[in-house]
Amino acid sequence: MSRSKALPFISLRWKFLLVLAVxxxxxxxxxxxxxxxxxxxxxxxxxxxxxxxxQRDYGQTQEMLIGQLASVGRVLEQRLAQQQDxxxxxxxxxxxxxxLWHLSGLHLHDIQGENxxxxxxxxxxxxxxxxxxxxxxxxxSRARCRPGCIxxxxxxxxxxxxxxxxxxxxxxxxxxxxxxxxxxxxxxxxGPTQExxxxxxxxxxxxxxxxxxxxxxxxxxxxxxxxxxxxDRPWLVELGGRHWSLSRWPIDEGxxxxxxxxxxxxQLGLQSYLKDMAGLMLLCVLAATLMGGWLFWRPxxxxxxLQKLLPMLPNRDYKRFRERLVxxxxxxTDEVDRLEQxxxxxxxxxxxxxxxxxxxxxxxxxLAMMDTLTGLPNRTMMHHELSKSxxxxxxxDEKIALLFLDLDExxxxxxxxxxxxxxxxxxxxxxxxxxxxRSMDTVCRLGGDEFTVIIRGLGEGSNIHRIIHQIxxxxxxxxxxxxxxxxxxxSIGVVFCDNPMERPEELLxxxxxxxxxxxxxGRSNYRVFDDQMLELASRKLMLEADxxxxxxxxxxxxxxxxxxxxxxxxxxxFESLVRWYHxxxxxxxxxxxxxxxxxxxxxxxxxxxxxxxxxxLLLKLTKLSGNRDFYIAVNLSPHQxxxxxxxxxxxxxxxxxxVAPNRLLxxxxxxxxxxxxxxxxxxxxxxxxxxxxxGIDDFGTGYSSLSYLKQLPFDVLKIDGSFVRxxxxxxxxxxxxxxxxxxxxxxxxxxxxEGVESHDQLQYLLxxxxxxxxGYLFSPALDEQQVVELIRQLGSTLEWQRIESLQAVFxxxxxxxx
Numbered sequence: 001m002s003r004s005k006a007l008p009f010i011s012l013r014w015k016f017l018l019v020l021a022v023x024x025x026x027x028x029x030x031x032x033x034x035x036x037x038x039x040x041x042x043x044x045x046x047x048x049x050x051x052x053x054x055q056r057d058y059g060q061t062q063e064m065l066i067g068q069l070a071s072v073g074r075v076l077e078q079r080l081a082q083q084q085d086x087x088x089x090x091x092x093x094x095x096x097x098x099x100l101w102h103l104s105g106l107h108l109h110d111i112q113g114e115n116x117x118x119x120x121x122x123x124x125x126x127x128x129x130x131x132x133x134x135x136x137x138x139x140x141s142r143a144r145c146r147p148g149c150i151x152x153x154x155x156x157x158x159x160x161x162x163x164x165x166x167x168x169x170x171x172x173x174x175x176x177x178x179x180x181x182x183x184x185x186x187x188x189x190x191g192p193t194q195e196x197x198x199x200x201x202x203x204x205x206x207x208x209x210x211x212x213x214x215x216x217x218x219x220x221x222x223x224x225x226x227x228x229x230x231x232d233r234p235w236l237v238e239l240g241g242r243h244w245s246l247s248r249w250p251i252d253e254g255x256x257x258x259x260x261x262x263x264x265x266x267q268l269g270l271q272s273y274l275k276d277m278a279g280l281m282l283l284c285v286l287a288a289t290l291m292g293g294w295l296f297w298r299p300x301x302x303x304x305x306l307q308k309l310l311p312m313l314p315n316r317d318y319k320r321f322r323e324r325l326v327x328x329x330x331x332x333t334d335e336v337d338r339l340e341q342x343x344x345x346x347x348x349x350x351x352x353x354x355x356x357x358x359x360x361x362x363x364x365x366x367l368a369m370m371d372t373l374t375g376l377p378n379r380t381m382m383h384h385e386l387s388k389s390x391x392x393x394x395x396x397d398e399k400i401a402l403l404f405l406d407l408d409e410x411x412x413x414x415x416x417x418x419x420x421x422x423x424x425x426x427x428x429x430x431x432x433x434x435x436x437x438r439s440m441d442t443v444c445r446l447g448g449d450e451f452t453v454i455i456r457g458l459g460e461g462s463n464i465h466r467i468i469h470q471i472x473x474x475x476x477x478x479x480x481x482x483x484x485x486x487x488x489x490x491s492i493g494v495v496f497c498d499n500p501m502e503r504p505e506e507l508l509x510x511x512x513x514x515x516x517x518x519x520x521x522g523r524s525n526y527r528v529f530d531d532q533m534l535e536l537a538s539r540k541l542m543l544e545a546d547x548x549x550x551x552x553x554x555x556x557x558x559x560x561x562x563x564x565x566x567x568x569x570x571x572x573x574f575e576s577l578v579r580w581y582h583x584x585x586x587x588x589x590x591x592x593x594x595x596x597x598x599x600x601x602x603x604x605x606x607x608x609x610x611x612x613x614x615x616x617l618l619l620k621l622t623k624l625s626g627n628r629d630f631y632i633a634v635n636l637s638p639h640q641x642x643x644x645x646x647x648x649x650x651x652x653x654x655x656x657x658x659v660a661p662n663r664l665l666x667x668x669x670x671x672x673x674x675x676x677x678x679x680x681x682x683x684x685x686x687x688x689x690x691x692x693x694x695g696i697d698d699f700g701t702g703y704s705s706l707s708y709l710k711q712l713p714f715d716v717l718k719i720d721g722s723f724v725r726x727x728x729x730x731x732x733x734x735x736x737x738x739x740x741x742x743x744x745x746x747x748x749x750x751x752x753x754e755g756v757e758s759h760d761q762l763q764y765l766l767x768x769x770x771x772x773x774x775g776y777l778f779s780p781a782l783d784e785q786q787v788v789e790l791i792r793q794l795g796s797t798l799e800w801q802r803i804e805s806l807q808a809v810f811x812x813x814x815x816x817x818x
Contacts, residue, residue, distance in 0.1 A: 024288040028281035035277065051234045051247040054185065054259050058249075061175045062151065066141045069153035069168045072101045076166065077157040086159055087117050094119045102174060104150050107167040108159075122150055122169060130154055130165055143172055145255040149189050149206055151175075172251070173207045180209050185261040188218060190227075192254035201227050206255070217260065221246055227256060236263070299336045306340060318351045371445040373423060374430035382444035382452055386504040389456055390497065399498035401464050403453040404511035405433075405471075408489040408523045410449035415678055417484055424481050429488060432474040437467060452511070458496070468492060468526050476524065491519040492526035543593055546582070547602045551609060555581050558613050559781035562790070563633065563752060563774045564800055566766050571798040573631040573665065574621075575774060576614035577781045578606070594637060607640040608649065615657050615664065617784065624788060626796045633665040635697060641668055647686040654690070661691030665716060669697050673712065681711065688713050695752070699740060709747065717744040721755020721775070728760050738768045745769065 080086040105120030113130050140154040149172035157166045176187035191204035200222035208214055220239045234247040246260040312321040369381035389400050414422040433443045442454040479486045493515025495507055514529040550556050560574040580588040611634055618632040654661055673680045695716035719740055726733045744751045753765050756775030
């Protein structure tokens with residue numbers, strides 16, 4: 001994976017100045033933006049106020065012109081009242097009146113609205129405007145564009161004793177002219193929208209101040225803004241390097257009054273403001289940078305100097321560090337002064353700490369290689385010593401030996417007498433081992449009750465057996481620990497080596513395999529490693545892998561062997577036996593693989609499968625026979641029985657399948673019980689509390705301790721077939737069988753004899769009071785189909801009738817012996 005490229009180094013002082021400059025720049029930009037926004041708002045407010053003022057001035061000017069028309073009307077009213085022919089007088093005076101009072105039209109109507117006289121242009125349209133005059137003192141005024149724009153005033157006047165309506169009009173262009181004279185502003189009157197018109201906004205320009213120079217302004221403005229936008233607020237547009245403010249309001253439904261003024265001075269003020277703001281920003285940034293540099297340059301320089309001194313601390317160069325560390329800046333104390341003071345104190349503490357670390361490191365190096373309980377070299381030291389011993393091989397013809405020792409039954413001593421006694425025992429064993437070997441040899445403790453001995457300098461004719469014998473003799477001497485007297489035995493695995501290329505881990509593995517073989521042979525034994533042990537270990541691994549595959553592919557099957565009541569001659573149960581149909585090795589009996597798999601996780605999976613399958617077969621046979629009195633017997637391996645979760649798994653399985661607990665008989669060997677009596681008792685009591693029955697299998701082939709039998713709450717004692725086989729010819733076997741039956745009955749237990757193959761054996765067992773029997777005399781182990789056929793022939797009572805004929809039926813179908 002590629003590493004990212006490291007960024008270049010930048011001093012903290014430059015970073016500080018850069019950050020300060022950036023902050024000041026951003027702050028200045030923010031303030032400038034706020035001021036610019038405020039300036040823009042003020043400009044918008046000014047333009048809006050200007051438009052509002054112009055609109056108000058427009059209205060006042062319109063009212064002034066209407067007042068002038070009203071004055072003209074009153075003067076005409078007085079003149080007409082003195083003339084005999086008012087119509088002719090008006091015609092004669094029209095030219096004078098028009099030029100004097102800026103009239104564009106004069107119309108006289110009777111009170112019904114009929115036109116009597118019209119002078120000038122723009123005759124009144126037939127729009128009933130005059131109908132709204134209701135009194136002599138009322139006046140009407142309006143602005144009208146047809147096509148030119150005029151301002152009209154209608155007022156009642158008496159003429160020749162009758163009331164007439166006088167309508168006077170003046171050009172509306174007079175208002176823009178007056179406004180243009182009073183304000184620095186341009187005005188235009190726009191006509192109604194015309195299709196395909198080339199005028200601005202497709203409207204004719206009825207009036208425009210300074211038409212020659214302003215018409216291009218309107219044309220350019222029409223391309224940037226619509227009339228609808230101008231109705232909301234004054235609009236600012238840029239035209240030819242100049243800035244114009246435009247606003248408008250309607251004269252009538254079709255005509256618009258447009259006002260526009262040059263506001264370039266305002267924009268120039270804004271540009272000037274921006275230049276001033278940029279200069280101020282640059283000045284502030286420079287001032288802040290210079291001030292920040294002046295204030296912080298020296299402290300940052302001190303920090304940089306401190307940075308160069310810090311690498312001296314890991315190198316333990318404390319003297320030179322103190323000489324170069326000059327603290328105390330000018331003026332008030334600041335954080336840099338405190339930092340320098342803290343670094344100086346840290347240097348003093350580090351110096352003391354390093355002295356302490358050096359002192360303790362030597363002690364820890366010694367302790368790291370030693371076992372704290374026994375004082376022997378530990379596993380780490382053992383690897384170190386073994387590596388040294390291997391490296392020395394090849395210089396001479398000598399070889400070395402590695403002994404792997406494991407104390408027998410040490411866990412039981414720990415569990416029963418306590419860990420304190422166990423620790424004292426380990427110390428005693430360590431001392432005896434050191435005394436049993438030569439000074440050139442090394443005794444190590446790997447952990448727990450495991451020890452190793454490295455035997456060096458083994459030449460031709462060297463006898464390792466003498467050293468091992470000395471170890472056995474030394475350890476077997478009674479050990480007095482308080483009020484407890486213990487005799488310790490050990491199992492030893494031995495491996496020889498004359499190859500300097502061997503790895504310590506490989507030698508330890510081989511010695512461990514040899515020790516395991518010695519422990520399998522019994523207490524106080526030793527075995528020397530050979531290649532066959534490695535082959536057996538590999539075979540066990542392959543067997544475990546094959547068993548995992550067998551469970552997945554259904555290679556495992558269950559066979560059942562009937563168990564009969566000798567007196568009642570009926571089936572009381574079936575023993576469940578495992579059959580492995582291996583794809584390459586053929587049919588495998590439990591004796592061919594169970595022992596090799598003992599202690600593995602696969603044996604637990606197989607045992608759980610057998611237990612569940614056996615209970616399912618029990619339910620199937622119960623449904624087929626209608627009989628709920630018979631049971632199923634399942635053999636448990638020592639590893640399975642001593643597993644802490646056995647009770648929970650069986651309880652869950654019985655509840656799941658709805659099987660009565662007393663219909664399950666779990667058969668255990670004496671070996672399972674003796675391995676860990678305390679755990680065996682706990683498990684047995686829990687199973688008995690659930691209602692499950694317990695049987696001791698192969699009784700007489702193990703320890704057969706009466707003290708164990710007295711403690712164990714079992715239900716059934718099974719006599720091993722090796723004692724039943726010679727009942728016809730051996731008085732010893734007959735006495736043993738009779739004694740076992742009497743012992744079981746005295747303990748109120750029932751007895752099952754295994755391997756019954758003849759009538760004579762059966763008759764003796766009957767006379768001796770044996771309760772149940774199983775064997776080839778009745779039936780071998782049967783597969784599922786055969787057991788179903790047997791149940792059908794026996795019926796619901798399961799009575800064993802016509803034994804000879806049943807043998808004839810089933811013996812050809814049966815498999816080999818279990």
